[in-house]
Amino acid sequence: MIYFTLAYEFFKIGLFSIGGGMATLPFLMDLAGKHDWFTIAQVADMAAISESTPGPLGVNMATFAGYHAAGIPGALIATLALTAPALIIIILIAKFLENFSENQTVQAVFYGIRPTVAALIGYAVWELLQITMVTTTENGQTLPDLTSIMLCILFVLLLQWKRLQKLHPIVWILAGAVAGILLKL
Amino acid sequence: MKFRKFSELYVSFFKIGSLLFGGGLAMLPLLQKEVVEQRKWCTEEEIMDMYAIGQCTPGVIAVNTATYVGYRQAGIGGSIAGTLGVISPSILIICLIASVLQNFLQLPLVIHALSGIRIVVCALMLNTVFRLAKKGIVDKLGGVLFLSSFLLACFTPLPTAIIILLAGGCGIIGQHFKRRHTP
Numbered sequence: 001m002i003y004f005t006l007a008y009e010f011f012k013i014g015l016f017s018i019g020g021g022m023a024t025l026p027f028l029m030d031l032a033g034k035h036d037w038f039t040i041a042q043v044a045d046m047a048a049i050s051e052s053t054p055g056p057l058g059v060n061m062a063t064f065a066g067y068h069a070a071g072i073p074g075a076l077i078a079t080l081a082l083t084a085p086a087l088i089i090i091i092l093i094a095k096f097l098e099n100f101s102e103n104q105t106v107q108a109v110f111y112g113i114r115p116t117v118a119a120l121i122g123y124a125v126w127e128l129l130q131i132t133m134v135t136t137t138e139n140g141q142t143l144p145d146l147t148s149i150m151l152c153i154l155f156v157l158l159l160q161w162k163r164l165q166k167l168h169p170i171v172w173i174l175a176g177a178v179a180g181i182l183l184k185l
Numbered sequence: 186m187k188f189r190k191f192s193e194l195y196v197s198f199f200k201i202g203s204l205l206f207g208g209g210l211a212m213l214p215l216l217q218k219e220v221v222e223q224r225k226w227c228t229e230e231e232i233m234d235m236y237a238i239g240q241c242t243p244g245v246i247a248v249n250t251a252t253y254v255g256y257r258q259a260g261i262g263g264s265i266a267g268t269l270g271v272i273s274p275s276i277l278i279i280c281l282i283a284s285v286l287q288n289f290l291q292l293p294l295v296i297h298a299l300s301g302i303r304i305v306v307c308a309l310m311l312n313t314v315f316r317l318a319k320k321g322i323v324d325k326l327g328g329v330l331f332l333s334s335f336l337l338a339c340f341t342p343l344p345t346a347i348i349i350l351l352a353g354g355c356g357i358i359g360q361h362f363k364r365r366h367t368p
Contacts, residue, residue, distance in 0.1 A: 018243050018346060049282060052290060052299050054203050055275030056212075056247035063279040075280055079272055086244025090252040091264055093238055098257075105357060112330060112356020113237045113349055114230065114321035119335040120345055121236070122314045124210050125307065132303050148304050155308030169214050170204055172305050180301020181294060 002070050003077050005035070010062055010081035017058065024058045024082075028065055037069035058082065147183060190259040191266040197224060198251045198270030203278075205247060205271075206299075207306050212247050214309040217316070226258050229320050241346040247271050326359045 009031060017023035025047060032040045043065075050060035059079055066078025100106045133152065135145040155172070158164055179185075201215045213232070220226045235253050239246040248268055255267025282289060289295060322331050334348050 014245075015243050017245075018241070024245075049290060050279070051207065053275075053278050053282065054205050055278060056202070056205060056245045056271065057207075058245035059248065059272045059275045060279050063276050064283060067280055067283045072280055075276060075283075079276055083244070083248045083268055083272060086242070086248050087252050087264060087268055089242050089244065090238075090249050091256055091261060093242070094253050094256040094264070104360070108357045108360035109353040110230075110234050110237075110356065111323075111360060112326075112352045112354070114233050115318075115327040115331040116334040116349060116352035117233045117237050118314065118317040118321040119331045120240070120338055120348065121210060121213070121310075121317060123335055123338040125310045125314055128207070128210075128310065129307055132307050148300075151301075152304050152308050152311075155305055156311050159308060159312045169218055169309055170200075172309060173204060173206070173302055176301040176303075176305025177298035178301065180297045180299065180304070183297075183301070185297050185300035185304070 003073065006037075006066055006069055006074055006077050007081040009035075010066070010078045011084055013062070014082040015085040024061050028061060031065070035069070038065060042068065148185065151179060151183070151185075187259060187262065191262055193224070194255050194258060194263050194266040195270040195273075198255075198267045199273055201251075202247070202271040203274035206302050210246070211306050211310060212250065213313045213317075216250065217313065220254055226254055229316070233317060233321060237349050240349055326355070330355060 013024055013027040017027060025043070028043045028046070029040055032038055032043050038046075046061055046064040046068075050057050050064060053060060059082065062078045062082040063075045067075040069078070097106070129152075133145055133148045134142045135148075136142050155176070159172075197219050201212060201219055204215055205212055213236070216232055217229065221229055221232065232250075235250050236246065238253070239249040242249065248271060251267035251271040252264040255263035255265070257263075259266070290299075318331065322328050330352055334352060337343055337348050338345070
């Protein structure tokens with residue numbers, strides 16, 4: 001029963017991949033060796049496509065892998081199985097926090113965690129900038145890309161403008177797509 | 186009207202899911218607009234707490250956040266509505282690409298548009314980091330924690346979850362001393 005195996009494998013991935021979408025990658029590699037659902041080369045393709053389509057990375061990869069293994073029902077089952085453990089765990093945590101959010105120790109923990117979260121997100125953005133703001137030359141060297149850097153700075157400055165802060169991010173995303181097409185990035 | 190709440194949650198998170206380019210973190214600017222500013226379902230601080238929890242628990246961060254916000258708004262039904270909302274666009278888009286649009290991502294127009302989007306996502310996230318740092322750093326200890334966790338993330342191979350747990354410990358110690366010194 002391929003659907004049952006799919007559900008079981010992706011439930012396991014959902015349970016053990018901690019810290020975001022890319023954490024599912026090694027598990028998918030493992031699956032490629034274990035079953036004949038897809039090859040390791042296909043996993044690499046899936047990662048590339050999942051990165052450039054909207055949606056959470058881990059979810060995109062699960063949908064993709066499930067589709068390759070068993071068509072649209074496979075895609076649905078893999079995705080739902082991947083999200084099930086998180087759903088259960090987060091509901092339990094939310095319940096706990098509901099009862100203990102006034103607790104002084106819980107408040108002290110989050111008081112310490114908040115600046116760290118800001119720093120960790122800052123670091124993740126720094127890493128993201130390093131892979132986004134570069135071009136690859138013909139002989140395989142990566143160099144900082146001036147147009148991208150200028151465009152990014154321009155957008156950051158525009159975002160500080162009070163009047164534009166009311167705009168929904170979709171407007172910015174569309175503006176980015178248009179700029180990308182016009183500048184042939 | 187529980188059903189109305191469910192559909193609101195589904196629609197909001199469907200929107201977030203379909204605008205989410207580049208993994209769970211890129212969700213933060215969208216959450217700030219959709220969930221904090223427009224719907225007022227939770228505060229910016231709660232979003233940060235949720236991110237921290239998401240880093241230490243299994244699962245995709247976007248799904249964890251949708252589950253959490255959904256639960257806080259409308260119980261278990263709400264958490265399911267939010268989660269289904271955030272994964273629906275992925276299922277639709279990926280199935281489309283896998284079945285018919287295989288060469289869609291090789292079109293020059295699409296490649297250029299995606300590069301532009303990636304740059305905007307960076308800009309939106311930089312903006313979010315500024316805002317979160319302003320909200321999260323409330324005193325000297327906050328500043329020290331901000332700097333030291335940034336350096337730990339840069340120069341040590343410590344997993345994110347460990348850094349967050351360490352910071353939580355520092356929070357308990359810091360609060361303890363604060364209470365002692367303020368009569």
